[in-house]
Amino acid sequence: MVLAGFFDINNNGLDVADIGTICGVIGAIVISTRWIVRHLVKQIHDIVVEEVNRATYLISPKANGGLSLPDVARETYKNTLITQAIADHLGIDLKEK
Numbered sequence: 001m002v003l004a005g006f007f008d009i010n011n012n013g014l015d016v017a018d019i020g021t022i023c024g025v026i027g028a029i030v031i032s033t034r035w036i037v038r039h040l041v042k043q044i045h046d047i048v049v050e051e052v053n054r055a056t057y058l059i060s061p062k063a064n065g066g067l068s069l070p071d072v073a074r075e076t077y078k079n080t081l082i083t084q085a086i087a088d089h090l091g092i093d094l095k096e097k
Contacts, residue, residue, distance in 0.1 A: 087094045 084094060
């Protein structure tokens with residue numbers, strides 16, 4: 001009832017002009033909401049990308065051949081497996097005592 005009174009300016013009942021006004025107001029609300037959400041999402045995306053780039057930059061790009069610490073750990077593990085396979089083939093016990 002309140003909305004009908006708000007949109008029915010001439011107090012002559014809801015007619016085509018009033019329906020047009022209602023559609024215009026709803027359209028304006030939808031368009032402005034979509035615009036706000038789109039820009040907020042873009043700003044949030046930019047902030048997240050900046051934080052991720054800042055948190056994952058290479059501290060010493062020349063160290064470790066430009067590899068990150070997980071890469072170095074992975075390569076070290078592979079080298080450990082290769083060394084263990086060679087030792088097993090040669091009959092050498094590498095287990096720590």
